[in-house]
Amino acid sequence: MPGSRNNFKNSHQPAPEIVINDLSYHYPGSTQKVLQDIRLTINKGTVLGLIGPNGAGKTTLISLLTGILKHTNGTMTLGGYSLPQFTKQAKRLIGYIPQDYAFYPNLTAVENLQFFAGVQGITSAKRQLRIEYCLEFCQLQKVLQQKVAEFSGGLKRRLNIAIGLLNDPEILFFDEPTVSIDPQSRAFILQQIKVLQSQGKTIIYTSHYMEEVEQLCDYLAIIDQGTILKQGTLQSLQQEQQQQLIIVFKKTIDEYSLKHLKTRFKFSIHQTQLVFHNVANMAIYNQIIEQVQKMNLPITSIFYGKHNLEQIFLDLTSKKLRD
Ligand SMILES: Nc1ncnc2c1ncn2[C@@H]1O[C@H](COP(=O)(O)OP(=O)(O)O)[C@@H](O)[C@H]1O
Numbered sequence: 001m002p003g004s005r006n007n008f009k010n011s012h013q014p015a016p017e018i019v020i021n022d023l024s025y026h027y028p029g030s031t032q033k034v035l036q037d038i039r040l041t042i043n044k045g046t047v048l049g050l051i052g053p054n055g056a057g058k059t060t061l062i063s064l065l066t067g068i069l070k071h072t073n074g075t076m077t078l079g080g081y082s083l084p085q086f087t088k089q090a091k092r093l094i095g096y097i098p099q100d101y102a103f104y105p106n107l108t109a110v111e112n113l114q115f116f117a118g119v120q121g122i123t124s125a126k127r128q129l130r131i132e133y134c135l136e137f138c139q140l141q142k143v144l145q146q147k148v149a150e151f152s153g154g155l156k157r158r159l160n161i162a163i164g165l166l167n168d169p170e171i172l173f174f175d176e177p178t179v180s181i182d183p184q185s186r187a188f189i190l191q192q193i194k195v196l197q198s199q200g201k202t203i204i205y206t207s208h209y210m211e212e213v214e215q216l217c218d219y220l221a222i223i224d225q226g227t228i229l230k231q232g233t234l235q236s237l238q239q240e241q242q243q244q245l246i247i248v249f250k251k252t253i254d255e256y257s258l259k260h261l262k263t264r265f266k267f268s269i270h271q272t273q274l275v276f277h278n279v280a281n282m283a284i285y286n287q288i289i290e291q292v293q294k295m296n297l298p299i300t301s302i303f304y305g306k307h308n309l310e311q312i313f314l315d316l317t318s319k320k321l322r323d
């Protein structure tokens with residue numbers, strides 16, 4: 001619809017592809033807010049890692065952005081189209097790879113692709129080309145005539161992705177695409193997401209696997225209990241962290257030595273490890289090491305640095321189990 005898309009041509013900033021402001025949501029019939037005051041801007045070509053424990057609200061946020069759910073509070077635009085008014089136009093830009101499998105197990109791979117190409121309104125002129133491209137992109141050519149019910153977990157995930165790519169979307173949502181699959185399929189899926197990234201696609205990626213998010217994503221949003229706790233590049237999240245020194249000893253440290261160390265340094269004890277917090281410079285680092293050596297405490301290994309994403313995530317969301 002003319003005039004409905006914002007014009008970012010004159011801006012020197014990269015064009016924001018998705019803009020979410022003050023978004024809150026509760027499911028119909030419930031008063032409990034599952035999303036609260038979400039603010040997030042995702043630039044074109046960015047791979048956003050949306051990470052959070054079970055029940056944090058990741059799938060709900062994706063369902064709102066893909067027009068499956070309708071929000072009542074706050075504003076959202078995709079590719080310049082605001083939701084829910086322009087959901088139809090926004091949907092043309094979107095590819096959605098859901099957390100649960102979304103295909104017919106009694107059909108073959110190619111029958112599923114033909115069916116979903118029809119549902120997505122892909123013109124018959126383009127349909128065959130897109131199906132062939134998606135089959136190749138997800139390496140499904142060898143199983144295209146097989147019933148999907150017979151597929152392994154990895155093949156099912158790849159078919160899920162192929163269906164999401166049919167309409168050649170600019171914006172892609174991957175909701176936990178590597179859950180319960182073998183390492184080879186996982187490596188293949190990550191590699192293909194990198195290909196999509198190199199094509200300039202905007203990608204929203206949710207996963208429990210921090211190492212995946214670390215290698216794929218340019219920008220991270222850590223979400224828990226419906227709120228974004230932190231967002232930024234991995235570098236910016238790490239910059240806020242203190243340097244810590246972890247010394248692993250051959251055996252647990254005796255009470256006398258601990259008492260002595262406590263008079264000079266602040267640390268916490270985890271079995272045979274001592275974790276010294278806020279070791280801001282090498283002078284403090286050397287003092288600790290010298291003291292430990294003077295006391296003849298046998299060291300197995302030393303780690304000095306900032307928290308990795310997994311530690312940042314656990315610090316923010318607490319280590320309590322989520323079922
Ligand atoms: N259809 C629904 N009706 C009511 N509550 C729901 C529904 N789907 C999810 N929820 C609740 O919303 C919260 C967020 O769920 P979800 O978005 O699926 O989290 P995540 O994807 O991060 O695991 C959870 O407390 C969940 O129980």
Ligand SMILES: [Mg+2]
Nearest residue numbers: 058059060099
């Ligand atoms: Mg989910």
